[in-house]
Each structure stands twice: as structure tokens, then as C-alpha cells.
Amino acid sequence: MEYLKSIVPLLLPELLLVVAAGFLFLLGISTKVGARRAAPWISLLVLGGCCWLILGEPMKLSGFDAKGTFEVTSFSLYIKLLACGVGILLTLLAWPTNDDATGNPSLNFGGDAGEFFALMLLSLAGVLMVSGANDMILLFLGIELASIPTYIMVSVSRPTAVAQEAGLKYFFLGALAAALMLFGFSYLYGTTGTTSLHDIGQLLAGTQAGPAGATVPTAWQVLALIMLLLGFAFKLAAAPLHFYAGDVYQGAATPVTAFLSFVPKVTGIVAIIKIMWVYGGNGFAVPEIFAKLLFAIAVITMFAGNLLGLMQLNVKRVMAYSSVAHSGYLLVGLTALAYAGGNGSVQNAALQGVLFYIAAYGIMNVGVFAVLQMIPAREGRSTTTAETYEDLAGQGRKHIGLGLAMAVGCFSLIGLPLTVGFFGKLYLIVPAWNLASVEPELKGKMAWLIGLTMLNAAISAGYYLKIVGTMFLRPEPPLFGDSVSSLPVPARSLAPTVAVVLATVLTLGLGTLIPATQLLTTRVTDSLEIGRQPPLVAPDTASVAESR
Amino acid sequence: MTSTLNQITLQHYLAVGGIMFVIGMIGFMTRRNLILMFLCTELMFQGVVINLVAFGAYHGNFAGQAFTIFVLVIAAAEASLALGLIVLLFRHKATLDADAWRELKG
Numbered sequence: 001m002e003y004l005k006s007i008v009p010l011l012l013p014e015l016l017l018v019v020a021a022g023f024l025f026l027l028g029i030s031t032k033v034g035a036r037r038a039a040p041w042i043s044l045l046v047l048g049g050c051c052w053l054i055l056g057e058p059m060k061l062s063g064f065d066a067k068g069t070f071e072v073t074s075f076s077l078y079i080k081l082l083a084c085g086v087g088i089l090l091t092l093l094a095w096p097t098n099d100d101a102t103g104n105p106s107l108n109f110g111g112d113a114g115e116f117f118a119l120m121l122l123s124l125a126g127v128l129m130v131s132g133a134n135d136m137i138l139l140f141l142g143i144e145l146a147s148i149p150t151y152i153m154v155s156v157s158r159p160t161a162v163a164q165e166a167g168l169k170y171f172f173l174g175a176l177a178a179a180l181m182l183f184g185f186s187y188l189y190g191t192t193g194t195t196s197l198h199d200i201g202q203l204l205a206g207t208q209a210g211p212a213g214a215t216v217p218t219a220w221q222v223l224a225l226i227m228l229l230l231g232f233a234f235k236l237a238a239a240p241l242h243f244y245a246g247d248v249y250q251g252a253a254t255p256v257t258a259f260l261s262f263v264p265k266v267t268g269i270v271a272i273i274k275i276m277w278v279y280g281g282n283g284f285a286v287p288e289i290f291a292k293l294l295f296a297i298a299v300i301t302m303f304a305g306n307l308l309g310l311m312q313l314n315v316k317r318v319m320a321y322s323s324v325a326h327s328g329y330l331l332v333g334l335t336a337l338a339y340a341g342g343n344g345s346v347q348n349a350a351l352q353g354v355l356f357y358i359a360a361y362g363i364m365n366v367g368v369f370a371v372l373q374m375i376p377a378r379e380g381r382s383t384t385t386a387e388t389y390e391d392l393a394g395q396g397r398k399h400i401g402l403g404l405a406m407a408v409g410c411f412s413l414i415g416l417p418l419t420v421g422f423f424g425k426l427y428l429i430v431p432a433w434n435l436a437s438v439e440p441e442l443k444g445k446m447a448w449l450i451g452l453t454m455l456n457a458a459i460s461a462g463y464y465l466k467i468v469g470t471m472f473l474r475p476e477p478p479l480f481g482d483s484v485s486s487l488p489v490p491a492r493s494l495a496p497t498v499a500v501v502l503a504t505v506l507t508l509g510l511g512t513l514i515p516a517t518q519l520l521t522t523r524v525t526d527s528l529e530i531g532r533q534p535p536l537v538a539p540d541t542a543s544v545a546e547s548r
Numbered sequence: 549m550t551s552t553l554n555q556i557t558l559q560h561y562l563a564v565g566g567i568m569f570v571i572g573m574i575g576f577m578t579r580r581n582l583i584l585m586f587l588c589t590e591l592m593f594q595g596v597v598i599n600l601v602a603f604g605a606y607h608g609n610f611a612g613q614a615f616t617i618f619v620l621v622i623a624a625a626e627a628s629l630a631l632g633l634i635v636l637l638f639r640h641k642a643t644l645d646a647d648a649w650r651e652l653k654g
Contacts, residue, residue: 137615144622148629155633161640165649168633172585175626176576179592182619183569186596186612190562190603195611247652 010072010132013050013080017125020046021118028114036101036113040495043117044091047124050084068198069135078355079131079270086262086362087124089502093255093370094120095495104493106254106373106385109156116156119149123263130267136185136195139271143181143235146267147174150260157253166251173234173244181231187224188278197278205281214288214341215281222289228275229293235268236327237261237320239300246308249320254385257316258369261323262362269330269358273351276338284337284347291338295449298335302328302456309463314387315372318463319365322413325460326361329428330354332453336432339442346435353427360412360424360510367503368409370496371402378477389470396471403471405504410464412507415457419511429453561602568595580646582637586630593623 008015024042027035054077096113097104109116126146133139151174155167192200204215217225234241249257280286305325312318333354340346375386375395386392396403412421429450436446572591579585597616604612634644641648 137611137618140615141618141622144625148622148625151629151633155636161637161649162651164633164636164640165651168582168637168649169652171626171630171633172576172589175586175589175630176573176592178622178626179569179572179589179596182593182596183599185615186565186599186603189612189615190599190606193603193607193609193611195615251652 007070010070013053013084014125014128014132016046016050016053017121017128021121021125024114024118024121026114028112028118030114031111033101036096036111039113039117040091040095043121044088046121047084047087047091050128051081051088054081054084068196069138070132071134072132075355076131079266080128082359082362083124083127083131083263083266086359086366087120089363089366089370089499090255090259090262091117091120092495092499092502093258093366093373095493097493097495103253104255104373104496105376107256108158108253110159112156116153119153120259123147123149123153123259127263127266127270130270133274134197136189136197136200139197139274140182140185143267143271144178146263147178147235150256150264153256153259154248154252157256162251163253164251166248169244169251170248173241177231177234177241180227180234184224184227184229184231187220187227191218191220191224197274198282201278201280201282204279205283208281208285213285215279215285217279217287221279222287225275225279225290226293229272229297232268232271232275233297235264235271236301236330237265237324238268238297238327238331239304239324240297242301242304242324242327245320245324246312246317249323250314250316250387254316254369254373257319258366261319261365261369265323265327265330265361266358268327269334269354272334273354276334284351285341286338291335294331294335294338295445298328298331298449299452300328301325301331302452304328306456306459306463309460312463313389315389315392315467316387318467319368319372322460322463323365325456326365326413328456329425329453330357330361332449333357333428333431335449336428336435336446339445340431340435343435343438346431346438349427349434350431353424353431356427357424360420360507363503363506363510364409364412364419364421367405367500367507368413370499370503371406371409374402374496374500375399389466389474390477392467392470393474394471394476396468402500403468405500406471407468408504408507410468412511414461414464417511418508420507420509422511425453425457558602558606561598565595565598565602568592568598570595582634582644582646585646586627586634590623590627593619 020042024039027039027042094107094116095104096102101113102108102110123146126142126144126149129142129145130139133142151167151171154170155164157163188200189195192203194200194203204217207216208214209216230241233239237245249260252260276284276286276290279290302325305321305323305328309318309321309325312321333350337347337350337354340350373385375391377384377386377391386395396406408419412419415421415425432446432449436443569592572588572595575588575591576585579588597619600612600616600619604610604616637649638644
């Protein structure tokens with residue numbers, strides 16, 4: 001009982017999401033249109049409630065449970081707020097706007113509206129759990145809770161063979177990645193004898209040596225690290241497990257694609273940050289091999305994403321490889337964090353940069369996908385909303401609002417000034433720059449890192465500008481068959497419009513109002529307390545046993 | 549009897565676990581039957597389970613066994629999901645060959 005009392009207040013947002021998901025599963029049994037219409041409203045309310053819980057009473061919510069398996073820190077609160085906030089935008093994207101509430105032009109879950117939104121909430125609950133996990137079992141469960149619903153969401157998002165093929169592909173590779181990750185966890189447990197991330201960090205801290213105070217892991221721990229990174233790379237869609245992205249993102253319905261490009265990425269990044277904290281011996285003083293691995297993965301991921309993105313004809317595939325490239329940028333920030341060793345201020349800045357970039361990416365990415373889902377496909381295609389460049393041609397001139405929103409989103413994804421993407425990239429690169437000036441021996445490496453990141457941002461402009469250019473400059477290609485109708489008219493429905501407006505306003509607002517951007521980053525200033533010390537008073541096992 | 553059992557050390561268990569994991573991975577890469585591919589991922593999970601239990605016994609705590617229970621739960625959830633997805637696909641084309649599904653490419 002005592003233990004329950006200590007953990008329930010900490011887990012309130014997660015519990016709220018899971019309970020609401022259970023209720024939505026029950027609601028999904030009903031075949032009434034009203035029940036299907038209520039489902040998105042309920043998930044919107046619950047996500048809003050979670051935001052309110054997280055924002056409103058952060059002091060009451062912060063702390064550890066009695067056994068130190070779950071923690072609420074400013075780091076985890078930031079991730080939770082981000083997941084719930086972007087979750088609201090993603091709910092708006094998936095809003096059923098049909099007459100019979102079975103989906104919207106791009107999404108068709110039939111009568112499963114309740115189940116669909118329940119899966120969405122469960123996946124978000126997984127992200128929240130990952131952000132607070134201080135135990136590898138909980139970390140693994142959180143990652144799986146965030147992933148397994150997405151496999152189902154991909155499959156039920158459209159009643160076509162393509163979506164189910166994508167779902168199966170995603171599932172099989174996800175199971176493979178989970179097995180790799182588990183193998184890493186098993187060796188990490190085996191070499192330390194504990195599953196608590198905090199305790200493992202303490203044990204590794206005992207091996208600290210060298211000028212930077214980096215830890216010295218054993219060969220088995222390095223093997224565990226490589227396996228864990230492989231598993232997390234799948235969630236991030238980072239090299240070498242990035243190849244599924246194009247197929248899965250193309251097969252899933254557009255709102256689900258937007259979900260896939262954000263939620264698993266957040267779990268992956270948070271998990272890598274936690275593992276870095278552990279391998280750094282309760283800090284980020286990670287061994288050099290870790291930093292080298294991150295460097296290699298970051299560079300290969302950026303190039304793979306951007307070069308493959310240039311070659312695609314399907315805009316959803318382009319956005320898939322763009323998402324791969326953005327994982328690479330996030331890993332650039334983590335590489336700077338890894339090389340920073342014991343340098344506190346650079347570490348702080350690097351972590352803040354990464355966390356800010358996740359938020360920026362979530363916002364601008366949702367904007368682009370919302371526009372994509374509002375533009376209908378041209379006649380004679382299997383899908384109903386825009387997928388290829390032809391579908392976009394000329395739509396920006398016809399519908400100036402959508403065109404401008406797409407332009408803002410794409411410019412932000414490139415990282416042009418006046419958008420949030422610019423500050424995102426700036427905050428990722430500045431720590432590396434500072435590190436090079438503080439530690440001369442790292443100058444070469446950091447110069448390469450910064451240079452390659454800039455080069456990739458330039459390459460990525462190739463396909464982002466092609467999207468914008470197609471919308472505004474390219475003449476509309478002749479229609480198939482009858483030439484009666486002109487360009488198809490975008491779906492006019494409230495929810496995706498609100499999502500587009502919100503995402504665009506946030507992208508421009510955070511990009512132009514410097515104080516707003518600073519506010520967002522100072523919120524994560526003290527986020528370095530990831531594996532904080534559990535309460536010094538050991539849990540009173542006798543009283544726990546009695547109360548049972 | 550006990551002496552022969554005592555000769556089985558942690559390394560032996562880890563070797564078995566590792567071999568199962570690698571066989572599962574090789575099978576996943578080479579097999580093209582959806583059910584067999586799924587069984588191979590299960591084999592990888594069970595290899596990890598052997599590792600966890602062996603490490604748990606070696607360290608003399610129950611964390612490994614506790615982890616194992618959770619891994620089994622996740623594996624069961626994935627099994628039900630896999631069979632559901634495979635049945636869905638089987639309704640479109642009556643085949644279990646992974647190579648029959650080539651609509652997404654690029």
C-alpha cells in the first residue's frame with residue numbers, strides 16, 4: 001500500500017492515458033456513429049488534461065518512487081509535455097471528418113475509431129514511461145508500449161494491402177530490433193548484476209579513468225552498448241536500421257505517418273540519452289568508443305536520409321527520408337554531448353539543443369504532414385490524398401494558404417532563418433563549436449561534424465525546395481480521361497486546418513520571437529538530473545510486507 | 549551427479565543463449581516464410597531469456613527472472629499481433645511468402 005501511495009501521484013499522467021485508452025477500447029465496441037465521433041474528443045480532452053497535470057503542478061509531481069524505478073525530473077516533465085502537446089496536434093490530424101465518422105480523406109479506420117485513438121494514447125503513454133524510467137525493465141517496457149500500438153495503427157489505418165504490408169514489415173523489423181535491444185540489456189544486467197540504471201551508472205563511475213574522467217567499460221559492456229544502439233536506431237530510423245522508413249511511411253495513412261515520424265523518434269532519443277547517462281557513470285563522461293559510434297551513426301544517417309530523399313518521387317517517401325535525416329541531426333547534438341565529457345556548460349547546451357530540436361521537429365513535421373493530408377490526390381490514383389509530386393503541382397497557387405503553410409514547414413525543415421528549424425540547427429551546432437574552442441584536440445572532429453551537418457542541410461534543401469517549387473511553380477499536369485474538372489479541391493474540415501494553423505504559427509512564432517525560444521530552452525536548463533539519486537531512506541520492506 | 553552439474557558454468561548458459569540468438573538472427577535473414585521468420589524472432593527472444601536467467605542465477609538476485617517474465621509477456625503480445633497481421637495479409641493473397649509482398653519499393 002505504501003509503495004502504491006508513493007508511485008500513483010508520480011504516474012498520474014500515464015495512468016490517465018492508460019485508463020482513457022481502456023475506456024476508448026470499450027467505446028470502440030459500439031457501432032454507433034456518436035461513439036466514433038466521441039473518441040477523438042475524449043483523447044483530446046485526456047491529452048489536454050495530461051498537459052495541465054504536467055504544467056500545473058510540476059512541484060507536486062516531481063520525485064522518485066520508493067524503489068527508485070520511476071523518476072519525475074524536469075527532463076522527463078519536458079518530454080512528457082512535448083509528447084502530450086504534439087499528441088494533441090496528431091489527434092487533430094487523425095480526426096474523423098466523414099459523415100459516418102469512419103476516418104478522413106487520408107485515413108480510413110472503418111468502425112475502429114475508438115480502438116485507433118486508444119492505440120494512439122497507449123503509444124503516448126509509452127513515451128511518458130520511457131521518459132521517467134530509471135530501470136532497464138521499465139525502459140524496455142516503455143519502448144515496447146510506445147512501439148506495439150504503432151504496428152497496429154499502421155495496419156488498420158487504411159483497408160488496403162499496401163498499409164497491411166507496411167504494418168507487417170514494420171512489425172517484423174520492430175521485433176528484430178527489440179530482440180537486439182534485449183540482448184544488449186541482458187549483457188548490461190549480466191555485467192553489473194542490477195537492472196537499476198542509477199546503480200549501473202554508479203558501478204561504471206567506479207571505473208572512471210583518464211584525463212576526461214571517462215568510464216572504462218568491459219568488452220561485454222561495449223557489446224551490450226552496440227546492441228542497444230542498434231535497437232534504438234530502429235526506433236529513430238537511424239542508420240543502419242533506417243531502410244524500412246520509406247516503405248512503412250508510404251504504406252501508412254498520412255496522419256499515422258506523422259505519428260510514426262515523431263513518437264518512436266522521441267522514445268529512441270530519450271533512450272539513447274538515458275544510456276549515455278548510464279555509460280558516463282551517472283553523468284555524460286562516456287567512453288570514447290560511444291562517442292565514435294554516435295559520430296559514425298550520425299554522419300551515415302544524415303547522408304543516407306538526404307541522398308535517398310533526393311531520389312524519391314513519392315512525397316511521403318521524401319518525408320520518410322527527411323525524417324531519417326533529422327534523426328541524423330539529433331544524433332549530431334548527441335555526438336557533441338558525448339565528446340563534451342566532463343565539460344558541464346557544453347554538455348548542458350548540447351542536451352538543451354537536442355531537446356529543443358525534438359520539439360521543433362515535432363511541430364514543423366506535423367505542419368507539413370497536415371498540409372499533405374489536406375491536398376487530395378489526382379484522379380486515377382489508389383490513394384485519396386496527395387502522395388506524389390504531380391498531386392502537389394499547382395496546388396499552392398490555387399490554395400495560397402496551404403501553399404504558404406507548406407512553404408513555412410519546408411523552410412523550417414531546411415533550417416532557414418525566421419523559422420524554428422533555424423534555431424533548432426543553431427542550438428545543435430553551437431555546442432560542437434564551443435567544444436572545439438574549449439578543447440583544441442577535438443577541433444578537427446568537431447569541424448568535420450559541423451561541416452557535414454551544414455552540407456547535409458544544403459543537400460536537404462534540394463528536395464524540400466522541390467516540394468515548395470512544385471506547389472507554386474509547376475503547371476498542373478493534364479488530367480486523366482475527362483478534362484471537365486480542374487484541380488481537385490482540398491478537403492475543408494476544421495480539425496486538420498486547426499493543426500496546420502497551430503503548427504505554422506508555432507513554427508514562425510518560435511522562430512521569430514527569441515524570448516519564446518529562450519523560454520522553451522530555459523525550461524530544460526536543469527534537465528541534467530536524469531538518473532537522480534533515489535531517496536536515501538531505504539524503503540521500509542517490513543512495513544510494506546505488513547501492509548499487504 | 550552434482551559434480552557434473554557443477555561443471556556447467558555461466559559461460560555454458562551464455563553460449564547456448566548466444567547460439568540461439570544468432571541462429572534466430574540468421575534464420576530471420578534467410579527464411580522467406582512469414583511464420584518461420586516470426587518463429588526466428590521468438591528464438592532470439594528465448595536466447596535472451598536464457599541469458600537473463602543465467603545471469604540472475606549467477607548474481608543471486610531475482611532481477612533477471614523478473615525481467616524474463618516481462619520479456620515473455622512482450623513476446624506473447626507480439627506473437628498474437630504477428631498472427632493477426634499475417635492472417636490479414638493472407639486474406640489478400642493466399643501465400644505466406646514474404647517475397648510475394650513487393651508493392652512498396654523505392
